[in-house]
Amino acid sequence: MQNTVALSTAEVEYVSAAEATAQAIWLRFVLDDFGEMQPDATPLFCDNMSAISMVKNPVFHQKTRHINRMYRFIREALQEGVIDMRFYRSEEQLADIFTKALPKDRFNYLRLKLGVKPVSSLGEAVES
Known part of the structure; x- marks a missing residue:
């Protein structure tokens, strides 16, 4: 469930990608507990190029300042190699x-x- 109001399709996709990132991080943590370390980034597929741009380019998007800060961790996960945003x-x-x-x-x-x-x-x- 999303706790924020999105003003565009790109923002909806961005928030959904952030939720998927949280789930990917949790699954990686669980797998690590079982001794199954995931050395490669978890691919995260998105069909919205604007949402991918918002994740990959933090400077470009002043009009998305109102997106809840809790969703901004997706950019850190991308930079740390935890996820890999891909166009689909x-x-x-x-x-x-x-x-x-x-x-x-x-x-x-x-x-x-x-x-x-x-x-x-x-x-x-x-x-x-």
Whole structure:
């Protein structure tokens, strides 16, 4: 849940990326406790170039001063090599199947990418 009001899509993506960074840091900590050190940065995919710019360039964004300071730690995580922000095309966002109303073609494409088979392809194994 986001505790701040975003004024643009980029800010929404930025806050979401900050939340994902917090989860990545926690998971890295848990894995380290189990003796599974993660030497490489955790990739964090984002389909919004403005949000990626806000993370990577602290000087560029005076109009985002109102974003809660608690979300600014994402920049430190990037600089310390804990995460690696990467652009990911909107067309490839698998999460869209869970968060948006989609045309049938797009829904079927994402379902296939997730490895979910349509009921019709299961034959007699599943009663429809």
